Amino acid sequence: MASTARAKPAAARRRAPRAGRPAAGESRVWHPNTQMREWGAFDEVVRGEGMSLVCADGTRLLDGVASMWCNVWGHSRRELAQAMARQAATLAHSPLFNLTHGPAERLARELVAIAPGMDRAFYSDNGSTAMEAAVKMAIQHWQNLGERSRPSIVALEGGYHGDTFGAMSVGYVPGFFSRFRRMLFGVSRVPAPDAFHRGIGAGDDASQCADAAERRLARGDVAALVMESGAQMAGGVRIYPRGYQRELARACRRHGALLVLDEVATGLGRLGSIAEYTAQRSRPDIVAFGKMLTGGYATMGATLATRAVYASFLGEHHESRHLFHGHTYTGNPVAAAVALENLRLYRRHGLMGRVRRTSRVLGGHAAEMARIPGVADVRHRGMAMGIELARGAPPAGQSVNRVVYEEGRGRGVYLRTLGNIVMVVPPLAMPAPQVSRLCAAVAETVASVARRLG
Numbered sequence: 001m002a003s004t005a006r007a008k009p010a011a012a013r014r015r016a017p018r019a020g021r022p023a024a025g026e027s028r029v030w031h032p033n034t035q036m037r038e039w040g041a042f043d044e045v046v047r048g049e050g051m052s053l054v055c056a057d058g059t060r061l062l063d064g065v066a067s068m069w070c071n072v073w074g075h076s077r078r079e080l081a082q083a084m085a086r087q088a089a090t091l092a093h094s095p096l097f098n099l100t101h102g103p104a105e106r107l108a109r110e111l112v113a114i115a116p117g118m119d120r121a122f123y124s125d126n127g128s129t130a131m132e133a134a135v136k137m138a139i140q141h142w143q144n145l146g147e148r149s150r151p152s153i154v155a156l157e158g159g160y161h162g163d164t165f166g167a168m169s170v171g172y173v174p175g176f177f178s179r180f181r182r183m184l185f186g187v188s189r190v191p192a193p194d195a196f197h198r199g200i201g202a203g204d205d206a207s208q209c210a211d212a213a214e215r216r217l218a219r220g221d222v223a224a225l226v227m228e229s230g231a232q233m234a235g236g237v238r239i240y241p242r243g244y245q246r247e248l249a250r251a252c253r254r255h256g257a258l259l260v261l262d263e264v265a266t267g268l269g270r271l272g273s274i275a276e277y278t279a280q281r282s283r284p285d286i287v288a289f290g291k292m293l294t295g296g297y298a299t300m301g302a303t304l305a306t307r308a309v310y311a312s313f314l315g316e317h318h319e320s321r322h323l324f325h326g327h328t329y330t331g332n333p334v335a336a337a338v339a340l341e342n343l344r345l346y347r348r349h350g351l352m353g354r355v356r357r358t359s360r361v362l363g364g365h366a367a368e369m370a371r372i373p374g375v376a377d378v379r380h381r382g383m384a385m386g387i388e389l390a391r392g393a394p395p396a397g398q399s400v401n402r403v404v405y406e407e408g409r410g411r412g413v414y415l416r417t418l419g420n421i422v423m424v425v426p427p428l429a430m431p432a433p434q435v436s437r438l439c440a441a442v443a444e445t446v447a448s449v450a451r452r453l454g
């Protein structure tokens with residue numbers, strides 16, 4: 001290996017961290033958004049049981065973040081595993097290029113049924129690709145109509161839409177993406193509601209933000225307004241004040257811009273409604289789902305569009321109006337089959353009713369979290385809560401996330417933070433007693449971490 005490496009100047013050689021020879025059996029996994037040197041070794045999960053993850057050393061961790069906000073029914077759910085096994089044994093993959101298959105057809109029908117106003121479903125692999133497809137649809141829609149006076153995309157400050165380049169461009173959380181800023185395409189940004197950090201009332205915050213968006217849309221050059229639906233999750237669990245999203249939807253209509261909603265994190269019941277935009281009384285032209293679509297069992301994204309958007313893509317082949325986007329695994333039958341089974345379980349178990357009841361339990365714990373010394377703010381809606389810690393210096397060389405993970409692990413819960421926000425995002429169907437147990441462990445964790453941060 002050394003012989004193929006290009007010779008570096010001596011100074012650079014001295015500065016470069018030593019790679020060392022990996023020991024036999026050393027991990028070759030490069031973890032996401034992780035300082036590998038800080039972590040060194042990771043707990044190895046060997047199986048999931050109900051709402052818990054079980055590690056190789058026997059440690060059981062109650063899943064406090066629904067395995068990155070995806071899990072609905074807990075782990076190793078028989079019906080979901082069987083749906084995948086059945087589909088894999090019948091047809092594991094065949095493309096939607098020149099062909100179709102039953103699971104993709106049935107799931108698309110199901111999706112447009114749960115998403116009022118939507119007419120077609122386009123499949124991709126995850127939330128980022130669902131948003132890439134959404135933005136490309138919006139841009140190409142205006143081109144297909146021959147409309148050249150709408151070159152701009154407007155998005156909210158602090159929005160998050162995924163980690164690929166298009167998604168990083170429309171969403172921009174500086175702490176995540178500043179390294180790539182120079183390479184991102186231009187987007188106009190308007191302020192998003194953030195009453196806590198601005199120190200103003202939610203009503204004033206909402207109307208100021210809605211006014212700013214309206215002024216931008218009124219210039220008439222906007223192809224689409226892109227925003228998360230209901231709340232900005234990764235940008236800091238900023239829950240929209242009542243009426244805000246509806247105002248933006250109305251402003252889009254008034255000024256002829258498409259409304260593109262990202263429900264990857266907040267839809268499918270996370271905030272309490274299957275389609276969060278119905279709760280927000282705002283009809284999108286394009287909406288993206290991901291994360292919980294398959295119950296957390298397979299990777300899949302879906303981008304839904306209205307009849308009007310879809311119709312602009314119809315024409316003769318030589319007109320090149322068709323959507324110029326597609327992924328190898330688009331509409332994968334195993335993912336589609338488990339998504340169908342997941343949505344069937346939603347109906348069969350009245351999941352939205354359950355979520356509304358359990359979310360009151362979670363919300364009840366928010367008040368006690370807010371009283372913990374060192375907690376600056378607690379924000380909650382549906383089955384999502386963010387506990388923002390007052391900023392303090394983490395113990396030498398450690399990230400807040402690492403400290404929270406360790407403290408949570410010691411109390412039998414799996415946690416991951418967003419910066420200094422401790423996230424509580426349980427599997428949607430977590431029963432109330434387990435939600436309370438989770439919250440008790442989180443409260444102890446937060447209190448202990450806040451003391452260590454000083």
Ligand SMILES: *Cc1c(COP(=O)(O)O)cnc(C)c1O
Pocket residue numbers: 126127128129131160161162163228233234262263264265266290291
């Ligand atoms: C997670 C997330 C995405 C990206 O989804 P991936 O599956 O990680 O690509 C996009 N938008 C929102 C709102 C998300 O929370």
